[in-house]
Amino acid sequence: MSAMRILVLGAGFGGLELSTRLSEQFGQDIDIVLIDQSEGFIFGFSKLDVMFGRKPASDVLHPYRDIDKPGLRFVQTTIRAIDPANKRVETDSGAFEGDIMVVALGADLDPSATPGLLEAGHEFYTVPGAFALRDVLAAFDGGHVVVGVTSTPFKCPPAPSETALLLHDYLTERGLRDRSTISLVMPLGVPIPPSPAASGALLLAFAERGIDWHPGRLITSLDPERKVAVLSEGAAMPYDLFLGVPAHRVPPVVEESGMTVDGWIPVNPLTLETAFPDVYAVGDVTSVGTPKAGVFSEGQAAVVATQIASKLHAASTPVTYDGHGTCYLEFGQDLVARVSVTFLSGAAPVGDLEGPSAAIAADKVEFGTSRIQRWFSGIS
Ligand SMILES: Cc1cc2nc3c(=O)[nH]c(=O)nc-3n(C[C@H](O)[C@H](O)[C@H](O)COP(=O)(O)OP(=O)(O)OC[C@H]3O[C@@H](n4cnc5c(N)ncnc54)[C@H](O)[C@@H]3O)c2cc1C
Secondary structure (H helix, E strand, C coil), rough: CCCEEEEEEEEEHHHHHHHHHHHHHHHEEEEEEEEECCCECCHHHHHHHHHHCCCHHCCCEEEHHHHCCCCCCEEEEEEEEEEECCCCCECCCCECCCCCEEEEECEEEEECCCCCHHHHHCCCCHHHHHHHHHHHHHHHHCCEEEEEECCCCCCCCHHHHHHHHHHHHHHHHHHCCCCEEEEEECCCCCCCCHHHHHHHHHHHHHHHHCCEECCCCCEEEEEEECEEEECCCCCCCCEEEEECCEEECHHHHHCCCCCCCEECCCCCCCCEECCCEEEEHHHHEEECCCCCCCHHHHHHHHHHHHHHCCCCCCCCCCCCCCEEEEEEEEEEEEEEEEEEEEECCCCEEEEEEEEEEHHCCCCCCCCHHHHHHHHHHCCC
């Protein structure tokens, strides 16, 4: 009898964690096909490392060709069509069909959705955008910097706050801080709504560093002529350097699959099942209710692994999703804090804060290296 085939679409946080868990548990007794169009995996936080010159771009790409796991085959190709009813995809390398399909294709970014952003500003959420900013920042000679979010939802809600704090350090080290301003425009009322402690610590850090905090607003456009960022209520903010978070949406192939409702894939928040039998979705591509961040995609993938295992082994008990995630938060000055948040518990989301400290900065490094070890190496 041939092994059950699991088709995993997308090798980001969610797809890598799911494939690793299934390979660990079933080895050659399962047939996992993991598909991604990219050459390798890059952590979201590595974009900030490259942009601020803390790491070279060549150090942050983890090539998928290094994946070496029993029962798992990685295919680098672009998915062109998804047929959820038949658990089948069309790709540039032909068609693939599975007994079970898991959509983990993340959120795409659309800088062109914000008028003026491409012509008169920069964005730090795509890999090319963040990597190009390294040279842009190196050539910057001081002035008004605006860090701004253009639409909701957006990945890693702490990332714009981290960017403002790291920018403060960067401009200070280069002797440019005195002749620069930093303004942070965010749609949220506080930096991290579920954690009053984390929000309070960030607001204090902004105040101590002279970072101007503009809550509850979005950037709707940039006006290249006047060199101003236009805010949602019509106000104009002058800038010399604009660093934006672009609009997010599902990849076009997901939109065309008919799986989305109001822009994202709805799932059962406990099991991550979609409306289609034996089709699951995890991570940023869903509307599950947690923030769009890798740690939540990873937690959802772990649950789907148990759901799939229970289909393969009647004795295996499926686990349901608890909406828990722990995020690291860069405070600048080489200090990192940790925020643990729980969503979906039936009550308002809650979160606590540890740090910031140098010890947690070391933990963040370990968080990254341990994932690369588990996801890529045959010995896990
Ligand atoms: C600046 C920044 C900092 C961040 N910091 C953190 C952090 O500190 N902690 C944290 O947890 N999260 C962080 N994030 C968020 C995190 O990167 C994402 O939320 C996470 O990667 C989502 O995981 P995912 O598996 O849902 O999707 P992704 O990791 O985005 O994976 C989706 C995959 O699908 C592939 N794909 C898409 N379309 C196709 C197609 N048609 N064919 C084939 N392949 C396709 C993509 O190539 C991609 O590899 C950060 C993000 C940014 C931008």
